[in-house]
Amino acid sequence: MRLRVGIVGATGAVGEELLAVMEQRGFPVGELVPTASERSVGRAVRFAGREWPVLPLEGARLDECDLVFLSAGASISRALAPKLLAGRPRLYDNTSAFRLDPKVALVVPEVNGHRLTPAIRHAAVANCTAILLVLALAPLERAFGLDRVVVSTYQAVSGGGRRALERLKDELRRELAGEVLPAGASPPFAFNCIPSIGEIDPGDDVAARTTGEEKKVGDEVRRILERPDLSIVATCVRVPVLRAHSESVLVELRDREARLDDVIAALRDAAGIELRDDLARGVLPMPRLAAGGDLVQVGRIRPADRPGCFTFFLAGDQLRKGAALTAVQLAELQFGTG
Amino acid sequence: MRLRVGIVGATGAVGEELLAVMEQRGFPVGELVPTASERSVGRAVRFAGREWPVLPLEGARLDECDLVFLSAGASISRALAPKLLAGRPRLYDNTSAFRLDPKVALVVPEVNGHRLTPAIRHAAVANCTAILLVLALAPLERAFGLDRVVVSTYQAVSGGGRRALERLKDELRRELAGEVLPAGASPPFAFNCIPSIGEIDPGDDVAARTTGEEKKVGDEVRRILERPDLSIVATCVRVPVLRAHSESVLVELRDREARLDDVIAALRDAAGIELRDDLARGVLPMPRLAAGGDLVQVGRIRPADRPGCFTFFLAGDQLRKGAALTAVQLAELQFGTG
Numbered sequence: 001m002r003l004r005v006g007i008v009g010a011t012g013a014v015g016e017e018l019l020a021v022m023e024q025r026g027f028p029v030g031e032l033v034p035t036a037s038e039r040s041v042g043r044a045v046r047f048a049g050r051e052w053p054v055l056p057l058e059g060a061r062l063d064e065c066d067l068v069f070l071s072a073g074a075s076i077s078r079a080l081a082p083k084l085l086a087g088r089p090r091l092y093d094n095t096s097a098f099r100l101d102p103k104v105a106l107v108v109p110e111v112n113g114h115r116l117t118p119a120i121r122h123a124a125v126a127n128c129t130a131i132l133l134v135l136a137l138a139p140l141e142r143a144f145g146l147d148r149v150v151v152s153t154y155q156a157v158s159g160g161g162r163r164a165l166e167r168l169k170d171e172l173r174r175e176l177a178g179e180v181l182p183a184g185a186s187p188p189f190a191f192n193c194i195p196s197i198g199e200i201d202p203g204d205d206v207a208a209r210t211t212g213e214e215k216k217v218g219d220e221v222r223r224i225l226e227r228p229d230l231s232i233v234a235t236c237v238r239v240p241v242l243r244a245h246s247e248s249v250l251v252e253l254r255d256r257e258a259r260l261d262d263v264i265a266a267l268r269d270a271a272g273i274e275l276r277d278d279l280a281r282g283v284l285p286m287p288r289l290a291a292g293g294d295l296v297q298v299g300r301i302r303p304a305d306r307p308g309c310f311t312f313f314l315a316g317d318q319l320r321k322g323a324a325l326t327a328v329q330l331a332e333l334q335f336g337t338g
Numbered sequence: 339m340r341l342r343v344g345i346v347g348a349t350g351a352v353g354e355e356l357l358a359v360m361e362q363r364g365f366p367v368g369e370l371v372p373t374a375s376e377r378s379v380g381r382a383v384r385f386a387g388r389e390w391p392v393l394p395l396e397g398a399r400l401d402e403c404d405l406v407f408l409s410a411g412a413s414i415s416r417a418l419a420p421k422l423l424a425g426r427p428r429l430y431d432n433t434s435a436f437r438l439d440p441k442v443a444l445v446v447p448e449v450n451g452h453r454l455t456p457a458i459r460h461a462a463v464a465n466c467t468a469i470l471l472v473l474a475l476a477p478l479e480r481a482f483g484l485d486r487v488v489v490s491t492y493q494a495v496s497g498g499g500r501r502a503l504e505r506l507k508d509e510l511r512r513e514l515a516g517e518v519l520p521a522g523a524s525p526p527f528a529f530n531c532i533p534s535i536g537e538i539d540p541g542d543d544v545a546a547r548t549t550g551e552e553k554k555v556g557d558e559v560r561r562i563l564e565r566p567d568l569s570i571v572a573t574c575v576r577v578p579v580l581r582a583h584s585e586s587v588l589v590e591l592r593d594r595e596a597r598l599d600d601v602i603a604a605l606r607d608a609a610g611i612e613l614r615d616d617l618a619r620g621v622l623p624m625p626r627l628a629a630g631g632d633l634v635q636v637g638r639i640r641p642a643d644r645p646g647c648f649t650f651f652l653a654g655d656q657l658r659k660g661a662a663l664t665a666v667q668l669a670e671l672q673f674g675t676g
């Protein structure tokens with residue numbers, strides 16, 4: 001079986017990672033149909049030892065593909081998905097467009113892979129921060145039940161796309177050379193922590209005090225865990241890291257008798273997780289170590305202040321496990337190639 | 339009144355900041371006695387338009403000063419403080435040596451300045467992360483009572499001293515030039531988040547799972563607020579920021595009826611705090627903006643998941659308000675020069 005695989009947004013940060021992940025995992029691509037915005041047309045992407053020309057969306061015949069990865073922004077997914085579903089392909093959608101749509105499956109393979117039934121032709125890949133978090137929460141939910149999650153994130157600049165990443169590097173080069181950065185519309189990434197990621201609702205009400213990223217983390221984790229009642233308090237912060245998000249997490253477990261050893265064991269045995277939990281020996285989750293890897297590193301596990309309360313720290317590659325790898329795993333589940 | 343002012347650790351990051359703060363505030367220094375380790379002897383520090391030679395500890399006659407700032411590490415404070423107290427000076431101690439000693443006052447002027455009575459000759463300046471946090475917690479404790487604090491920090495590399503700061507810059511220069519960093523004993527600061535700050539107890543018990551910095555934050559905030567029962571869960575993380583620490587904070591208030599407007603008002607009216615709390619307009623606490631300033635920026639204030647629960651973000655210059663400025667303010671309180 002060789003598949004015809006379309007990619008929308010093939011030249012973006014996630015698109016590039018999709019190609020790398022498919023190649024590394026030997027995903028059976030027979031024909032690649034990379035598409036991107038007009039700006040990138042004329043370029044080519046490299047995959048499986050050859051160059052594939054980047055096509056414009058119009059005329060790429062994505063509707064004849066076996067599967068299409070959507071990774072070019074929510075508005076493009078919203079416009080394109082209904083048309084493609086009228087044709088042949090299954091869709092793996094890395095954008096936020098349909099993640100809360102009850103007709104679309106929101107699946108993290110290690111957590112709720114059973115929800116990706118053969119009939120489902122449109123699967124959404126969750127927000128990167130939500131995926132990394134839910135991988136650590138799911139084994140705790142299964143073993144002890146979750147009452148509440150408090151999370152503060154440390155999110156890499158590549159989460160803002162390739163141009164954000166170039167801006168960070170440019171800012172750092174200038175400042176290290178002694179230049180003063182010109183005042184810009186956005187605050188500098190360099191040497192900064194920015195507690196604002198994603199869209200902001202205008203207005204003065206409480207909803208306008210929560211960022212789009214913070215809402216996604218709460219909504220998507222609740223949906224994936226099928227726990228609409230789960231209490232999640234998220235604060236999402238951009239930090240000057242190139243790649244891999246980190247998260248500082250407090251959980252309150254329903255099982256107030258849960259012991260530290262059992263919490264550690266539940267996380268150690270969970271799929272998709274690498275335990276790095278030896279503070280004294282410096283074995284810690286860190287974004288530099290997590291970057292490029294497939295696993296979410298978890299460590300700093302310790303009891304907090306009340307029975308059933310524990311804290312931990314995690315780090316994971318938000319472009320791989322947080323996006324491209326999860327999308328390819330979903331395709332593998334449905335095409336039997338995993 | 340012109341005072342004879344000694345500094346132990348005059349060439350370190352905090353020592354340098356002490357000189358800058360005293361100069362900016364017109365602290366009435368008649369004679370400066372800067373001391374440092376053997377390595378720095380022979381150098382001079384600049385203060386009030388002239389050069390003052392850096393002296394070795396032995397022979398500097400610190401015991402004849404009116405006041406001495408101690409900022410050269412806990413072991414030096416432990417050895418030196420008893421000797422100096424047998425002489426003339428009042429001590430303002432930026433190290434952790436005596437912070438939990440009931441005979442030593444642990445004072446943040448805006449919070450518990452009344453504890454710095456004239457009889458007290460040895461005052462400790464709290465840990466930088468604790469000072470920034472307690473400035474925001476104190477008005478909430480006064481207005482609503484605190485039940486619990488959950489904090490995750492984003493700590494600047496200058497908190498690890500001048501050499502740490504130089505290492506970060508060197509790592510960034512190398513990586514931006516395409517070099518691969520050599521493997522070192524410590525993880526790189528560059529493009530990393532390191533969830534380990536301060537001393538680590540050896541062993542496998544629960545205490546060994548908490549870092550020295552995390553213990554300080556809990557112990558010192560409890561002591562300053564005179565709330566030994568207060569529940570504080572701290573996770574302390576080093577991020578690649580040059581200067582100013584940030585903190586993501588969840589508070590659970592005793593007053594479950596507390597309204598968002600009242601919480602905002604309490605923080606707005608508090609001494610030492612600058613409200614930057616307009617998410618939609620990008621008015622946020624950020625370490626780049628807080629660096630060099632005297633105030634702790636507070637923003638992202640919003641209700642969390644339960645009655646009486648709120649979250650906020652803060653940023654403050656840990657070398658100024660978190661160390662040098664607070665030390666000079668304590669001296670001003672006692673010498674009537676504020």
